[in-house]
Amino acid sequence: MKRSLIIIGGGMLQLPLIRTARRMGLSVIVFDMDPDAVGMKEADMAVRMSTRDIDGCVREAKKLRQTIQVHGVITAGTDASRAVAAIAGALELPGIRYSAAEAASNKVLMRKTLRRHGVPIPDFYSVWSLKEARDALDELGCPAVLKPAENMGARGVIKIRSREELQRAYRHTKKYATTGELILEEYMEGPELSVDALAWNGQIRMTGIADRIITNEPYFIEIGHNMPSALSPAILAEAEEVMKAGMRALEIHTGAGKGDLKVTPKGVMVGEIAARLSGGWMSSHTFPLHSGIDLYRAAIRIALSEEPGDLDPVHDFVCIERGMLSAPGKILSIEGIEAMRAVPGVEEVIITKPVGSVMQPITSNIDKVGHVILRGRTLAEAEASAAAAFAHLQIAVDDTFSVDWKQVEQKARERFGESVCWVCKACDGTNCASSVPGMGGVGSQASFIDNSVALSEYKILPRYIREFVTPQTGLELFGRHLEHPIMIAPMTGATTNLGDAISEEELARHLVQGTRETGSIGWVGDGASINKYHSIYGVLKEQDGFGIAILKPRADTDALLQRIDEATEGGFVAVGMDIDAITFRTLALRGQKGMARSFAAIEELCRRTSLPFILKGIMNPDDARAAVDAGVAAIVVSNHGGRVHEELPGTARVLPEVVAAVAGRIPVLVDGGIRSGSDVFKMLCLGANAVLVGRPAVIAAVGGGLPAVKVLLQRYAVELRQTMELCGVLSLRDAGPSYLKRIKEPGESSSGAAGSSSKDRTQAT
Incomplete structure (x- = not known):
């Protein structure tokens, strides 16, 4: 009659243990909450029960004993040692006491036990609230580490480098605290070791010590x-002596011990010790391949009250494991796996996140696509095999799939700080954290505010009795086809305006690449600092010149011409000038001066380059007509987001007049207060060919990087199509003032109709 073994956990990490037990001729009983877990399908008997439900596990084990004899209980790679100990105690099987398993599972109890027995550990505090965390950090100082008292796989573990990081770190860790209790401990500097050991009949034997690679x-x-x-x-x-002392202190006398140890300037210290075999494929793969010892067989024998067998290595290979990582998002494809397996030295490729999985940003050891196990005669040989294998790996993801906009906004708030941007629910200037420099407008913020107010005065008039339409949002602009008319405005000053929440290169890269990958064009500025444009231009060159450079109207004409020439040589989509920034405050802060240009000077700038030349900052119909006559390829109606003067009107107020003055001869673009696809539609109805979005794109870049920028643009584009469908508008050309109703302000005597607009606006140059 077969002997029976209960294995707690049926996941992928327990699968090698289950298969080893079956090869040993045992009848395997697997406990897991998930009936579809891989281990449940390979068990002789599957019991659906949460590994955290201690009472439930004991109850089910006692039921089993009524019909069969159970000879042992074990787990590997998961924090189920309390369930194992409880079942062992209830069924009088080999194992440790429940109190020992509890101390090996709860990091606070573990630390207290180890300290009581003189085992070297970092200083620590139990934490239940943010106030307690602040008080503890005052005692410990920085750097420190915050982690859940109970969890595994580095879930919720985070380093605190300054007191300012504590609140964000607390929120992160609290999400992973299964009991609500946290532990704050001093940071241990130095390399980290992963240690496996077996204990039986008063003996403790190390069965593997590996170097952990932490990043x-x-x-x-x-x-x-x-x-x-x-x-x-x-x-x-x-390390061996510290591990043994820790296991004795925790009373892990029967079964396996898994330790994470730090080699610090004070000596070897315990990070944690668990009463189980390790996960991470060490006990199941790298140690057996390294030594020739079947560690799972030995651990199972101990669980059956037998001697573990011969634990002397039969060979000495170097074996390594490397995790397969992906960008956040939904996995669309994983290619190259068979080619990886064919590389000499590759022992196994394990996929833990199949196609269709949604990957979050990597914050713990469970956020991996898979693992590669390799063997070689030397470490260099094994690492060379790893490099050759990973050269074949291609993981394609939809990086927008996992973007949570609330998290983007929260991260942006944290990175901006109190003085830059509060990431308000309504980004309309009424409650802005800063002025200029910063993310806000100048003075009373009146121009910034009026951009949103002017747009809000228009409401959309849908049409329902009509033919069905499938809206088309494509257009031709500057010789390029765009999928939609939504572009990102030129924004710079990562240090001056954004408080170093992001680097200048990162900001430009996210904005330019995000617009390009969503079917539009990103714009960049040259910044107030004299040499900043070099790095910004560098980003455009990375994108094959696919972007538009807008330059400050510097009094130093030679510097302006140099930038135009470099844009031309770089093959940018277009180049232009912020004509309204002649008194811009950040220019003065950097020792630069702006200067207005005459009609002749504008003509000369247009002739200077073979690229389309754009003037941004037009608010006056006379300037619009002059720009057309001077040879400008396009204009942007803009009050610079309210950042040049507080008494300029919102752009929606002047756009119809400017469009009428241009009379369709060149494209007219607009920015200012656009916060949705509906706002985009309003600007199109008022005569714009395309729009530029500013502050929301910066918030997206700071809070969520490239994926968030793409999500923002995609959302606006979807909203635009939905609004066009509601109104029965087939193409951008068909949007006009008849789809808007202007809501009169108190005392206003003008008619409620929107301003005039050219119906035949030019959409190509």
């Missing part, structure tokens, strides 16, 4: 490990 600060992501450790024999001997 992605402030998180602690293990991207792989190397077996054996490359540290000195003296350090490894010290």
Whole structure:
């Protein structure tokens, strides 16, 4: 009759343990809450029960004993040691006491137990609230580490480098705290070791010590490990003694112990010790490949009250594991796996996140697509095999799929700080955190505010009795086809205006690449600093010149011409000038001066380049006519987001007059207060060929990077199509003032109709 073994957990990490038990001729009983777990399908008997429900696990085990004899209970790779200990105690099977399993599961209890027995650990505090965390940080100082008292896989573990980071870190960690309790401890500097050990009949035997490769600060992501450790024999001997002392203190006397140890300037210290076999494919793969020892077989024998067998290595290979990472988003395809498996030295490629999985930003060890196990005669040989294998790997993701806009806004708030931008629910200037420099407008913010107010005075008039239409949002502009008319306005000053919430290169790259990948064109500025444009132009060149450079109207004409020439040589889509920035405050702060240009000077600038030349900042119909006559390829109606003067009107108020003055001879673009696809539609109805969006795109870039920028533009484009469909508007050319109703202000005597607009606006140059 077969002996029976209960295995707690049926996930992928338990699968090697289940298969080992079956090869040993045992009848395998798997407990897991998920009936579709891979291990449940390979079990001789599957019991649907949460591994965290201790009472439930004991109850089901006792039921089993009524019909069959259970000979042992074990787990691997998951924090189920309390369930194992409880079942062992209830069924009188080999194992540790429940109190020992509890101390090995709760990091606060663990620390207290280890400290009581003199085992070296970092200083620590139990934390239940943000106030307690602040008080503890005052005692510990920075850097420190905050982690859930109970969880695994580095979930919720985060480094705190300054007191300002505490609140954000607390929110992050609290999400992963299964009991609500956290632990704040001093940061341990130095390399980290992963240690496996077996204990039986008063003996403790190390069964593997590996170097952990940790990255992605402030998180602690293990991207792989190397077996054996490359540290000195003296350090490894010290680590072995600390591990043994920790297991004895925690009363792990029967079964497996898994330790994370830090080699600090003070000596080897315990990060944590768990009463189980390790996960991360060390006990199941790299140690057996390194040594020739079947560690799972040995652990199972101990769980069955037997001797573990011979634990002396039969060979000494170098074995490593490397994690497969992907960008956040929905996995569309994973290619190159078979080619990876064919690389000499590759022992196994394990996929843990199949196609269709949604990957979040990497903050813990569970955020991996898979793992590669490799073996070589030397570490260099194994690492060379890893490099060759990963050269074949291609993971395609839809990086917009996992963007949570609330999280984007929250992260942007944190990165901006109190003095730059509060990321208000309505970005309309009425409650702005800053002026200029900063994200706000000048003075009373009146011009900034009026951009939104002017748009809000127009309401949309739908038409329902008509033929069905499928709106088309494409257009031709500057010789390029765009999928939609929504572009990102030129924004610079990552230090001056954004408080270093993002680097200048990152900002430009996210905005330009985001618009390009969503079917539009990104615009960049040259900044107030004299040499900043070099890095910004560099980003445009990375994108094959697919962007538009708008330059400050510098009094130094030679500097202006140099920028125009470099844009021409770079093959940019277009180049132009912020004609309204002649008194811009940030120019003065950087020792630069702006200057208005005459009609002749504008003509000369247009002739200077073979690229389309754009004037941005037009608010007056006379300027619009002059720009057309001077040879300008397009104009942008803009009050610079209310950042040049507080008494300029909202752009929606002047756009119809400017469009009428241009009379369809060149495209007219507009920015100012656009916060939705409906706003885009209003501007199109008022005569614009396309629009530019400013502050929301910066918030997206700071809070969510490239994916968030793309999500923002896609959302506006979808809203635009929905609004066009509501009104029965087939193409952008068909949008006109008859689809708008202007809501009169108190005392206003003008008619409620929108201003005139050219119906045959030119959409190509």
